[in-house]
Amino acid sequence: MTDSPAPATAPTAGVTARSVVGFLIFCELASGFVQGYYPPLLGAIADHLQVSDADITWFLTVQSLSAAVCVPLLAKLGDVFGHRRMLRIAVVCVLVGVLVTAFLPNYPIMLIARLLIGPLAVWLPLEVALVHNRIKGETARTSIGLLVSCLTGGAILGTISAGIVSSLVDSLVVVLLVPALFVIVSVYAVFFKVPESTDRTRVKIDIVGFVGLGVAMVVLLIGLRLAASDGFGIATILTLVVALVIFALWVLWELRVSSPAIDVRLVVSRRVGPIYLTAFLFGMVMFGTQSPITTFLAADPAETGYGFAASPGTASAVIAVITILATVGAAVFAPIARRIGIRTVLIVGASLAAAGQLFQIALHTQLTEIFIAAAISGIGMGLLLGALPALLAELAPHDQTGIATGVYNSLRTLGGAAAGAVFALVLASFTSAGELASSIGGYISIWAISAAAFIVCIIAISTLRIPTSDDHLAVPATVES
Structure with missing residues (x-):
């Protein structure tokens, strides 16, 4: 089948794109804000609760574990009982978790509150399902791209805001109440402004x-x-x-x-399997390389022979370049796909991301070179961020959009966790006995693995069978194994 642009099919009668997407965009901005707001404050939270650095890492880990359980379950229940209904449950859980966290109870209760924030990760899959149920074609692709870009943009805003607010306000409770304002507006939007999806899958749970x-x-x-x-x-x-x-x-x-619970045959099928493989590998690089980037920049060249003895601010600036350009890439993928096809957009995105890693292997002795590599990788990953869930929503059976997107999110997270372990092992294998820092070979190996991952993504994307403009809406309930 040819890789043609999606047709500009009109929205469902009586429902405008603005009514579906407008408030969901704010929800994703709030989602990103919550995710980006807490990490800079972990030190202050640990001091207030009088817990160790090792204990406070569970502040984020508990949320990740909760998300691992919540995402597939709530996404599937959305396909069965309605995506807005499950999104309402998810936003209320997050609001309760954010409020309890803000008042800084004892450590065990705070961890329970972090469990309640786990459903934050299912917001996007449910929103993608809502959008794709109500809107089709070019408008749906643009809308999904905006949702993803607002998620990443919200994370940037949250990180910046945490630093500003904490420097201006003495009370940590007040500082931690700021995310609740965003979530409260999201609750209002989901309960009063977002229409329910109409497709249902009739299955037993x-x-x-x-x-x-x-x-x-x-x-x-x-x-x-x-x-x-x-x-x-x-x-x-x-x-x-x-x-x-x-x-x-x-x-x-x-x-x-x-x-x-999850159609395993669909996950490994030729129709959507390459997207899931790409999601896993993409998550490996996107989430798994954040720590190595920071440690590489912070390394003292006088002691290790590489690095820039960079401050946390410099490391944050490099990561910000990646994130900001990823936000831009996710926002603009749809009009580009209209001209060159969504498969080509995905291949270009993966190629740019691979090129950024290869550039870094060849040139990494000047800080300017690191920023250039970050920029190349950032725009490429942004195209992937926006186009992958949009295409998956088009290819998945119409009554399984929620769970299909939920699995996509879970695989990205799993890829990041796997990469964290693998990359730590790689750096350790290049660390001499009695030394604390890896040799440059450890970082080059990580960049090489990352480049190879994106090359595999290119191959996987090339095998996708993308429907034509005439039949891409009529996705069958069964797929090839």
Whole structure:
């Protein structure tokens, strides 16, 4: 099939694109704001609660583990009972979690509050399903691109705001109440301004499947966290083995039941499998390289022979270049796809992201070169960020858009966690006995792995069978294995 642009199909009667997308855009801005706001404040929160640096890392980890369970479950329930209904549940959970966190109760209660913020990760999959249910074609692609760009833009705004507000306000409680303002507006939008989706999938809820998937994801993420922090010792290996055994049993169960929690055959099909593979590899690089970038920049060249002894501000500036240009790329992919086709946009995005990593392998002795590599990678990853979920929503069965996008989000997160463990092992393998810093070979290896990951993405995207403008809306309920 040819890679033609999506047609400009009119929205569902009586529903305008503005009514569907306008308030959802603010919801994603709020989602990004919440995600970006807390990390700069972790030191102050740890001091207030009088917990160690190791303990406070669970502030973010608990949220990630909660998201691993919530995303596939709420996304699937959205396909069954309505995406707006599940989005309402998710925004209320996040609001309660944000408010409890702000008042800084004792450490265990705060961790419970962080569990309630986990459903934040399912906002985007549910919103993509709402958009694709109500809007088609070029307008849907543009809308999804705006949602993704607002998510990344909100994260930048949250990070900047945390620094500004904390410097102006003495009360940490007041500082932590700021995200609640954004979430409250999101609650209003979802309850009073966003229409419900109309498509429903008529299936039984696979309780065993969801419980098995949740347990497997949590155990796997704990194992990957142990690998990144403690290496591949006995505890790490046993945890990962248990996770893989649970996953294997879960797959066997899903293949046998008539209404699986996740359609494994769809996930590995030729129709959407390449998108999921790209999502995993993309997540590896996008999330897994953030820590190596920081440590490389902070390294003292007089001691290690590389690095720039850069301050946290300089490291933040490099990451900001990637994030800002990714925001731009996600926002503009749709009009570019209209001219050259969405497959070409994805290939260009993956090629730019690979080029950024290769550029960094060749040139990394000047800070200017690092910024150039960041800019190239950022715009490429932005095109992927916007185009991948938009295309997935078009290719997935119309009554499975929520769970299809939810799996996409989960795979990106899983890819980042896996890369964190692998990249930590790579750096450790290039660290001499008695030394704290890796040799430059460790970072070059990471950049090479990242470039190879994007090259695999290019190959995977090239195999996609994208429908023509005449039949891309009529997605069958069954797919090729």
